[in-house]
Amino acid sequence: MITFMPKSNFMKKILSFLGLGLSLFYSGFSQVAPVRGIADKDVEIKAYTNATVHVDANTTFKNATIVVKNGKIDAIGTQVAVPVNAVSVDLQGKHVYPSFVELYSAYGISEAPNKKGEYPVYESTNPGAYYWNDAIRPQMDAAGMFSPDQKSAEKWRKAGFGVSLSHHQDGIARGKGLAVTLGDGNTEENIIDLKNHAFFSFDKGSSSMSYPSSLMGSIALLRQAFYDAKWYSDAKPEKKNISLEHLSRQLNAPGFFKVSDKLDLLRAEKIAQEFGLSWIYVGGNDYYQNPDLFRNKNIKLVVPINHPKAYDVSNPLATSMLAMEDLKEYDWAPMNLYTLSKNGVRYALSASALEKPEEIFKEIRIALDAGANEKDILAALTTIPAQFAGIDKQVGSLERGKLANFLITNKPIFEKGSKIITNVVRGNGFEINPEPIADFAGKYLVQLGEKDFELSISEDKDSYKASLMSLLSDSTKHKVNVSTQGFGINLSFKLSDEEGYYRIQGRKSENGLKGRGSDPKGVPFNFSATSEEMEENENKNSEENENFPVSSFSYPMKAFGYPALPEKQSILIKNVTVWTNEKDGVLENTDVLISNGVIAQIGKNLPKANWTVIDGTGMHLTPGIVDEHSHIAISKGVNEGGQAVSAEVSIEHVVNPEDINIYRQLAGGVTAAQLLHGSANPIGGRSAVVKLKYGESPDEMLINNADGFIKFALGENVKQSNWGERFNSRYPQTRMGVEQMYYDAFHRALEYRKAKESARTAKDKPPYNIEYEVLLEILDRKRFVSCHSYIQSEINMLMHVADSLGFNINTFTHILEGYKVADKMKAHGVSGSTFSDWWAYKFEVKDAIPYNAAIMHEQGVNVGINSDDAEMGRRLNQEASKIVKYGGVSQVEAVKMVTLNPAKMLHIDNRVGSIRVGKDADVVLWSDVPLTQKAKVKYTLIEGKIYYSEDQEKAALERDQKQRVAIINKMMADKYGDKRKPTAAKREKMYHCESFNESSESHHD
Known part of the structure; x- marks a missing residue:
């Protein structure tokens, strides 16, 4: 003792x-060092x-x-x-x-130097038998890089952590991690486990290579690396590759994948399913925004807890610029852990996103105040991370x-x-x-007999002093003699209305003090003193500790979000003017019945039955607008310009259903679009053909069983002649080179097919190559080309290349010199998707004229009017009206240029583009003739679901304004004491053909 x-x-x-x-x-050693002197046993x-x-x-x-x-x-x-x-x-x-156990840390691992320079790098700077791209580095091994860092270890220990799973946080494939304790011993004394924990991300890190330059490029690179690793494992080639050697083993090892948001998590999970992998995802802070996305996926998360801080909302003007999504994130993020538990998701907590790991306790308090469960949080810091790391037998x-x-x-x-x-x-x-x-200092509530007193104890140098005051009578303080010994405290005092002393011996307890005493007559009694702080905590109104949202849930969690996702309705639109785009033309005073997501009946005086009835008197009903060339709803980069051929990347992998531009274009009558790769390379990435289902999942946006498309490009952008002097090293640099790039790419794909077909053993068979497979789809007429184009000579060149290789160009987009080659376009069978009146914005469009669309139409070319711009996409009906003015095209044909004709270009005219029984109920109800400036959208329906209506918008505006005020008031009263973030407007990323990397600015004009 x-x-x-x-x-x-x-x-x-x-x-x-x-x-x-x-x-x-230690009782067991992997190695025994010689003992110098006498062994200490x-x-x-x-x-x-x-x-x-x-x-x-x-x-x-x-x-x-x-x-x-x-x-x-x-x-x-x-x-x-x-x-x-x-x-x-x-x-x-x-x-x-x-x-606690930390699963996502760089503890003991030095940071990688940033190798990025001023000029683009197209080849690996890592000499040796490694993968061709520096961002794939599975050979990195934390065990060989680890060195205990006492200063860092102390920070983690202050936060309650005793174990770290450390890894080299750099690159897409990051290699192996290492589980270590956070003690003060040497490396060997701290290592717990040498399992093959593999780490991955979509961030290429310090790699200086130009490729990848986008999220879709990172996805494609990782998928290709996995295909290469599988081939390497099966073929066992004589030519060894250190990276593939490690990666092939990691395909069967436990893995951790760092994601930035819920959509990235879905993207990574698709890769995991494709290759039969089981990953634990580091992310999930925004799970609360849409738990439905992860239903039945059995995901495991490491959540780097770090709640958004309150903004400085003292300036009303600056505060008015705050985005609704940022306000709702602040309001709802504390609910994340509660939502995870409610939905049965197993999660571990991480302090990796905090400036100081010890701040994790403040973040946990925020979550607890919002309803999170203490037991779940404790498990998320201890047992669950240990199980995720496979070290639960040790810690x-x-x-x-x-x-x-x-x-x-x-x-x-x-x-x-x-x-x-x-x-x-x-x-x-x-x-x-x-x-x-x-520590006995504090104020306590004491009951002596039937009287209540307040006992005050305070420190006095190396001892204590105390006083006792009645709570019912006067405020006279009675001196209390105090002596302490370890956990014990002795109190003695005399009350003025009694003779003799009370003598008490107590000990510190969870609720205050407990012990035994005797009164002035020597009668023993049980003594207890309740800490006033404890009493205050127990009696405090529970609502004071709550941090529940003051705004409503919506899909998505931003402006104009739906309280619930739209559902199919049976709707009867009465007495409306119907622009059918069929042989029936425009029908006056007609009824249209929508049921089960399709157009069920068209006629006059249809029975009302039990349908929802919309009076369309004086209004006009058209098919939904189809935008053949759009760049909205794309996450983290529209161009993969790191190399000249990027057929391996796909916009389908980076669809973002929460882009506010989706809602804005619904308000302009757009229901479907082709989301195109940019124009940074001769052969760009694959397209995504989508319906604008705001707030749904990415998969819900994709049109099922739609044909595949890919973006090609001609002109200044692809040869980088307008990118500046730093970009003069990538092939091609001339128009001649662009032509040869096409031939070279397709011939390499044909050689790949020949090698596959002639292979007799796994060693002879080439690894599955995503790029070549896509190019072969084009040659086999299973994937179709939409080509960015301007100049007559280049348009002729590409049609000649296609003819010589046995395929057709599907659509020339932009095609501002289409009027010069309309007859050849008709002969080739290619459509033209153009602007109504854009010209003179760069040299290669100097010959553009506003009659372009009309002339192509007169020659029998299928013509559409596209946006290529988030702003223009909101008013394509007006862009179509310009074709009536410039060229005298009829209003019916002009409407087709933004509905049926682009639907034909995208091979979805069997489903959309006209109003016909059996087609998808993608329709727009206009207040006036759709080509006039007075026309406003009253309703926009996709598959019988109302995604936009004037009434819904009015209600959403009122709701959002009230919720803005409520959230701002909540920020004003924020009790967590953080330094407030400066208020700033969120700058939207609006991509165009020329947008490079993740910038909303054009990299070149």
């Missing part, structure tokens, strides 16, 4: 016991007694003992005998928890045989005022928050 001594000396001695760091004698044993021990999130022992021997738990429980030779530490009133809970990694706290760990006193790592105690073994 410990001999108690005066308070200050005792504190120093006991903390030295807790912090003992003697060398441990002392075995260190510690016993921590009288503690409330939280074995795991669901198991707690009171008055328990933990015996630690050689850095491991030798015994634990309520009936454990303390070994005679143990250093015993009395933890009366204290709590013990498993130390994560307090059990015999496991490492002695635990925290000693003064209170339950998530309670207000709780502090970590000591973080024990492998049996060595690290002092975190020194405090007296028993």
Whole structure:
């Protein structure tokens, strides 16, 4: 037992016991170093007694003992005998928890130098038998890079962590991680596990290579690397590759994948399913925004907890510019952990997103105030991360045989005022928050007989002073004599209306003080004193601690979000003028019945039955507008310009259904679009043909069974002649080179097919090549080309290339010199998707004229009017009206140029583009003739679902304004004491053909 001594000396001695760091004698070695001198055979044993021990999130022992021997738990429980030779530490009133496990850390790993320079790099700068792209580096091994960092370890220990799964946080394929304890020993003493934990991301990191330059490029590169690794494993080629050697093994190893948001998580999960992988995702902070996206996916998450901070909303003008999505993120993000638990998602917590790991307790408090469960959070810091890392036999809970990694706290760990006193790592105690073994200072409520008193105890140098005051009569303070010894406190005092002294002997308890006493007559009684802070916490109105949202949930969580996703309705539109785009032409005073997502009947005086009825008197009904050339709804880059041929990338992989431009274009009558890759290379990426289903999942936006398309490009952009002097090294640099690029790419694809067909063994068969497979689809007329074009000579060139290789160009987009080659376009069978009146914005469009569309139409070319611009996409009906003015095209044919004709270009005219029984109910109800400036959209329906209406918009505007005010008031009252973020308007990313990287600006004009 410990001999108690005066308070200050005792504190120093006991903390030295807790912090003992003697060398441990291990029972097993992988190697034995020679002993110099006489071997020290002392075995260190510690016993921590009288503690409330939280074995795991669901198991707690009171008055328990933990015996630690050689850095491991030798015994634990309520009936454990303390070994005679143990250093015993009395933890009366204290709590013990498993130390936390961090799964996403670079602890002990130095950062990679940034190799990015001023000029583009097209070949790997990493010499040796490695993968061709520097962003794929599975050969990186944290075990060979790890070096204990005591300064960093101390920061993590302050936050309660005892173990880190560290890795080299650089690149797309990042190599192996290493599980280590956060002690002060050498590397060997800290390593727990050498499992093949593999780490991945979509971030190419410090790689200086130009490729990839977009999210879709990162996805394509990773997929290709996996295909190469699978081939390498099967073929076992004589020519060895270190990167593929490691990556092929990692395909069967536990993996962690870092994602930036919920959409990236879905993208990574698709890759995992494609290759039969099981990843744990580091991310998921925005899971609360749409749990339906992850239904039945059985995902596992590591959540880097870091709630959004309140904005400085003191300036009303600046505050008015805050985006609704940022306001709702602040309001709803604290609900994330609650939502994860509610939906049964297994998650671990990480402090990796915080400037200081110890800030994790403040973040946890925010989540708890929003309804998160304490047991779930404790499990997310201990048992679950240990299980995810496969080290749960060593750490994560307090059990015999496991490492002695635990925290000693003064209170339950998530309670207000709780502090970590000591973080024990492998049996060595690290002092975190020194405090007296028993701190008696505070105010307490005491009942003596039938009278209530307030007992005040305060520190006085190395001792205490105290007073007692009645709560019912006068405010006279009675002096109290105080003496302390360890956990014990002795009190004696005399009340003015009684003779003799009260004498009390007590101990510190969770709720205050407890003990025994005797009154002035010597009658014994049980004594208790409740801490006023505890009383205040217990009696406080629970609503004061709540951090629940003041705004409503919506799909998506931003402006104009739907309270619930639109559902199919049976709708009868009466007495409307119908622009059918069929042989029936324009029908006056006609009824249209929509049922089960399709157009069910067209006629006059249709029975109303039980349908929702819309009076269309004086209004006009058209098919939904189809935009053949759009760049909205794309995440993190519209161009993969890192190399001249990018057929391996796909816009389908980066569809973003939450782009506010989707809603804006619904308000302009657009229901479908082709989301095109940009024009940075002769052969760009594949397209996504979508319906504008705002707030749905990316898969819901894609049109099922639609033909595949790909973007080609001609002109200045692809040869980089307008990119500046830094971009004069990538082939091609001339128009001649562009032509040869097409031939070379297709001939390489044909050679690839020949090699596949002639292969007799796995070693002879080439690895699956995404780029070549896509090019072969074009040659086989299974994928169709939409080509960015301007100049007559180049248009002729590409048609000749296609003819010579046996395929057709499907659509020339922009095609501002189409009027010069309309007859040849007709002969080739290619459509023209153009602007109505854009010209003179760069040299190669100097010959553009506003009669272009009309002339192509007169020659029998299928002509459409496209946007290529988020703003123009909102008013394509007006762009079509210009063709009536410039060229005298009829209004019926002009309407077709933004509906049926682009639907034909995209091969979806069997479903959309006209109003015919059996077609998809993608229709727009206009207030006036659709080509006039007075026409406003009243309703926009997709497959019978109302995605836009004037009434809905009015209600959404009123709702959003009220919620803005409520959230701003919540920010004003923010109680978490963070430094507020400066208020700034969110700059939207609006891509065009020329937008490069993730910028909303054009890289070149």
